[in-house]
Amino acid sequence: MHIHLLDPRRYWLLVVFIILGYGFWVSPHFKEIAAGVALFLFGMISLEKGFKAFTGGALERVLRRSTNRLWKSIAFGIGSTTLMQSSTLVSLITISFVSAEMITLAAGIGIIMGANLGTTTGAWLIAGLGLRVDIAGYAMPALVFGVVMLLQRSKLVKGLGYLALGVGFLFLGIHYMKEGFEAFQQAFELSAYEVPGLWGVLLFTGIGVLITVIMQSSHATLLVIIAALAAGQITYDAALALAIGANLGSAVTTAIGGMTANLGGKRLAMAHVIFNIMTAAVAIALIEQMGWVVDQLSVLMGIQDDLLLKLALFHTLFNLLGVLLLAPFIKQLEWALLRYVQFTPKSRAQPLYLYPGALETPASALTALRKEVGHLYDNAHDLIAHGVSLRRSVIASDDSLTEAVKKTHRIIPLDVDDVYEHKVKSLHNEVIAFASEIQGRELSEYAINQVYALQQASRDIVEAVKATKHLHKNLSRYGLSSNVPVREGYDDIRLRIARVLREIRQLRQQDPETVTSLSLDSLRLCMEKSGRRFTSDINRMVRSRRLSPAIATSMLNDEKYASEVCENLLEAAQALLQTGTLAEQAAEGALALDASDIERMASAEPDSPQPDHTHGDEKTAR
Incomplete structure (x- = not known):
């Protein structure tokens, strides 16, 4: 038997109305x-x-x-x-x-x-x-x-x-x-x-x-x-x-x-x-x-x-x-x-910064939205790191990622669909709902652009997780293959994603005033070169009969998923790191490399072995 109680505030309002009515009478x-x-x-x-x-x-x-x-x-x-x-x-x-x-x-x-x-x-x-x-x-x-x-x-x-x-x-x-x-x-x-x-x-x-x-x-x-x-x-x-x-x-x-x-x-x-x-x-x-x-x-x-x-x-x-x-x-x-003063900690699937009072001013609403998208990114960061069988602590450390990937002895079991539903999708829904509330108010051109960019960043994060889900299926199957070229190919894919996760993490920890969208360009270029080199290596191994066309097809598909993960994470990071004025953003945009610039520069340089920039204090891109 369920007893439905009225909201106490309704009783309070009723009491006020009765007192006012009596006073008027x-x-x-x-x-x-x-x-x-x-x-x-x-x-x-x-x-x-x-x-x-x-x-x-x-x-x-x-x-x-x-x-x-x-x-x-x-x-x-x-x-x-x-x-x-x-x-x-x-x-x-x-x-x-x-x-x-x-x-x-x-x-x-x-x-x-x-x-x-x-x-x-x-x-x-x-x-x-x-x-x-x-x-x-x-x-x-x-x-x-x-x-x-x-x-x-x-x-x-x-x-x-x-x-x-x-x-x-x-x-x-x-x-x-x-x-x-x-x-x-x-x-x-x-x-x-x-x-x-x-x-x-x-x-x-x-x-x-x-x-x-x-x-x-x-x-x-x-x-x-x-x-x-x-x-x-x-x-x-x-x-x-x-x-x-x-x-x-x-x-x-x-x-x-x-x-x-x-x-x-x-x-x-x-x-x-x-x-x-x-x-x-x-x-x-x-x-x-x-x-x-x-x-x-x-x-x-x-x-x-x-x-x-x-x-x-x-x-x-x-x-x-x-x-x-x-x-x-x-x-x-x-x-x-x-x-x-400590309250019951919220589940990581629940918003940390979104609440009605955050809408009091455009600045507080925009900051709350940016921090919540950052919270969504953190949840996705952990899921993606586990999706490529690396611990969060490894990404956060200064240890060599190349060594960490090579020493992997077990692919971390992960129900990506379950984690996505509970830690990413529900939070993404809250972000979109809050962004819609902000857009229903009077905003400056700067605020409108920022809300749109953060809303798009939230979608990019979700797309990165979805690509990880597809990648994880074959990684579970071939990630520790006894076939050396296959194992090395998947190690290369895992290493590329790990480098992006670490670099973005390091950029987010810097003073926002010292970080610009240009900080991500060299990383984009590096990822483009890696993708081209990977495809070239697969084609060469198929020609030399070291890989069968069937497994090569799977690896090329997974390389595409890895590229989607990296690109979506970089797009999301750019929105999270971009806090300047409209004029500053326009100036950065004029100097930044677009997709065609990156493709041209990647194709113009000969393939060469990529050094491990993640050892010690060295950085992949600045």
Whole structure:
């Protein structure tokens, strides 16, 4: 008997709908407050959409340059959150970058800390301007301009349109929240239900967390708190506790976003939770002392009678205190997370870098796709190495491949179809699905070309595996033949594939900036010469009756499969190694050898014995 349970999130949504419906039925003033929150949240969504239109390169480049020092990471978190007024967006983008290994975990923690400080600017704006000016009058022009810009075709103009709409809806939301609480005050007095002492602090902190989790925005929670304080619905002390709760609730929002990330993203989400819990605990423990500091500073700033600005000051101070307390221990926190936060390792057939959050920006999506294709290549590398009866450790070593091939005493048994289905095909399907998701978004010409190249690389890897499957059948039969020419022929085939596997592995381990598509040209030329020499040798042995036409045909077919394996691996490697700009790629393409160049050069040079370039530290091609 199977019991089908509904998704818990559906129950949660149903509860929210019931509470909203009851509130609308009980109080008409509640409608204005709820409408204000809804408009504010929609404005934040529009702002996020607008800023994402500008994340096609600029934000990512700034992020990478701004994370080599802790103070830069914190400053980037402050600046980006102040600009976007969305710590959630900054946090999710940071998680996607850490997950794609574009920045370190320590840098990600620094950005998260800065984002927490950046949220305090929203409190200052709302407290200092939003509730003191007839802000609705500015909302209407912003909405009109926003809609006009949205009707244009340009991606950048549309992005500006979303920004204008976001500002307009934010202003309208603030206006309706202010009006709603002022009207609500006459009918209902929330401050009468406050609890004094520590329990009251904990209660209102919990309420702040709950509101933030429901609205998925600490900025929206701060708006509610400031509007309620301005209307006299809550006391100043309760507002301080609610602000602490809003801060803590933002970590829950990030944790929810990090649940779908890979291990790096989960670690960063956990760091965010640790940081916010620590900050909230210190703020609760020292709330009286911090209140005294706020009073003293507010006198110096001339805002001692302005509760809204004092609340904003308190919000800034306890976030700053959290940053000052944790900043000296970032490296230790990173070490602890890397060592102790371990999740069940995924099967090698499962994607390591592909998850919905990776699609937050084109850069993180492209990097995740490149790394996943690299993961697919690694799986295929092992299968192909075993397919030619060589261990992965032999390919990774500096030992002579010629000697390793000659000393083979057993052909490794391998069910290529089974390994292909479980470690290659399923992962290839995930890569294609993710690439399709990326292509459904607005991309630059560079990103479009890169996605196409990586998608093609994934297909090349699959084709290399399929060719290995055909080759392995005859290799199992003739690889250790007592007929010396046959054995030497298959040794030559195995050696050629092994050299390509080793060379590509060495190139992938180099600094990406030092590797170009030209690095593979000499290897292509070498493989072309080997194929021609192999065919020439087979023809010569058939003429001298050393090989029968039947076995010669099989060997020539297998040579063709070996050539397909090598060529597909080289094509895939070129896409994985190619990370330059469009101009750099075009310059490399102009210098690179095409197929006709390689054929001409291979045919122009006389056949000669090929030295073993894989012994010691020598390389086949550079």
